[in-house]
Amino acid sequence: MKNYINLSDIEDLKALIHDARGMKSNPSEEKPGKGKTLGMLFFNPSLRTRLSTEKAARLLGMEVMVMNADKDGWALEFEDAAIMNSDKAEHIKEAAAVLSQYCDIIAVRAFPGLKDREQDETELVMNSFKKYATIPVVNLESATGHPLQALTDGITIQELSEKSRPKVVLTWAPHPNALPHSVANSFTEMMQQIDVDFVITNPEGYDLDPKIVRDIRVEHDQKKAFKDADFVYVKNWSSYEKYGQVLEVEENWTVDQAKLKNTNNAKVMHCLPVRRNVVIADDILDSDNSIVIQQANNRTYAAQAVLKKLLECSK
Numbered sequence: 242m243k244n245y246i247n248l249s250d251i252e253d254l255k256a257l258i259h260d261a262r263g264m265k266s267n268p269s270e271e272k273p274g275k276g277k278t279l280g281m282l283f284f285n286p287s288l289r290t291r292l293s294t295e296k297a298a299r300l301l302g303m304e305v306m307v308m309n310a311d312k313d314g315w316a317l318e319f320e321d322a323a324i325m326n327s328d329k330a331e332h333i334k335e336a337a338a339v340l341s342q343y344c345d346i347i348a349v350r351a352f353p354g355l356k357d358r359e360q361d362e363t364e365l366v367m368n369s370f371k372k373y374a375t376i377p378v379v380n381l382e383s384a385t386g387h388p389l390q391a392l393t394d395g396i397t398i399q400e401l402s403e404k405s406r407p408k409v410v411l412t413w414a415p416h417p418n419a420l421p422h423s424v425a426n427s428f429t430e431m432m433q434q435i436d437v438d439f440v441i442t443n444p445e446g447y448d449l450d451p452k453i454v455r456d457i458r459v460e461h462d463q464k465k466a467f468k469d470a471d472f473v474y475v476k477n478w479s480s481y482e483k484y485g486q487v488l489e490v491e492e493n494w495t496v497d498q499a500k501l502k503n504t505n506n507a508k509v510m511h512c513l514p515v516r517r518n519v520v521i522a523d524d525i526l527d528s529d530n531s532i533v534i535q536q537a538n539n540r541t542y543a544a545q546a547v548l549k550k551l552l553e554c555s556k
């Protein structure tokens with residue numbers, strides 16, 4: 242593995258999940274990251290990704306440097322051959338090359354603009370870091386994907402499933418703001434790679450990118466989709482068809498205990514942060530059906546497995 246930008250960068254998913262679960266159940270004193278430095282750049286807020294990745298790096302013996310790049314760094318220019326006489330002070334060519342002098346791995350969070358689908362799909366920020374850095378790059382949630390979250394979710398489902406092939410439902414839920422497709426995209430990709438019966442449910446107008454959904458069943462009736470579910474993964478995303486818009490939805494899509502009646506006492510997941518009583522009701526988040534805290538805990542081991550793999554591969 243040279244970088245961790247997409248789930249497809251993982252060469253052996255089964256082995257990586259196994260490594261992560263081993264790091265959780267059997268912490269090692271070995272410090273394969275001793276003398277190495279992780280640099281993290283955040284262009285957007287974070288609680289879990291920032292702290293779990295820092296914790297993972299420290300568990301491996303790495304030094305960590307974090308920068309709120311949107312507030313504290315120079316505004317970056319990403320266009321090739323730009324004449325930089327306006328608001329951008331530094332080109333990604335220098336920024337990525339300089340970071341490569343100070344660090345052994347860089348990790349970047351950069352959300353989409355949600356205005357121009359084609360532009361977001363070029364993944365300009367992540368791909369520019371990849372192009373101009375001479376060290377591995379890790380995606381901490383980009384315009385179209387959140388692969389560390391998806392790896393965590395794969396680990397969590399395998400860890401907590403009582404069946405060899407559980408039914409997993411990804412459901413859209415309401416939110417006042419326009420949110421990225423990144424978490425839903427990467428989760429969908431992960432579910433295509435592990436042994437689950439997977440269904441996506443969302444209102445009309447909210448279908449995800451067909452290039453990612455492929456032949457997965459999409460059910461516009463949430464109640465039908467929830468039938469006998471073992472896991473319900475809740476997430477809001479903005480419209481993909483009417484790109485970045487928040488469309489009016491008449492039915493109530495908030496997930497609460499009443500909706501779980503139809504399921505196999507489903508375990509409820511969310512990447513967090515979650516808006517209580519808009520996305521998921523208190524009666525779930527404060528109940529044993531919620532596994533969001535166990536899920537967040539697994540972020541550390543997912544990050545640890547990825548960083549360890551990148552350290553091994555860049556030796």
Ligand SMILES: NCCC[C@H](NC(=O)CCC(=O)O)C(=O)O
Binds near residue numbers: 387418424512514516
């Ligand atoms: N990384 C976890 C989710 C991050 C982001 N959520 C948010 O921005 C929610 C913010 C709010 O609720 O205002 C998303 O959906 O991709």
Ligand SMILES: NC(=O)OP(=O)(O)O
Binds near residue numbers: 287289290390514
């Ligand atoms: N789930 C997740 O990525 O959380 P943060 O946005 O807090 O990092």
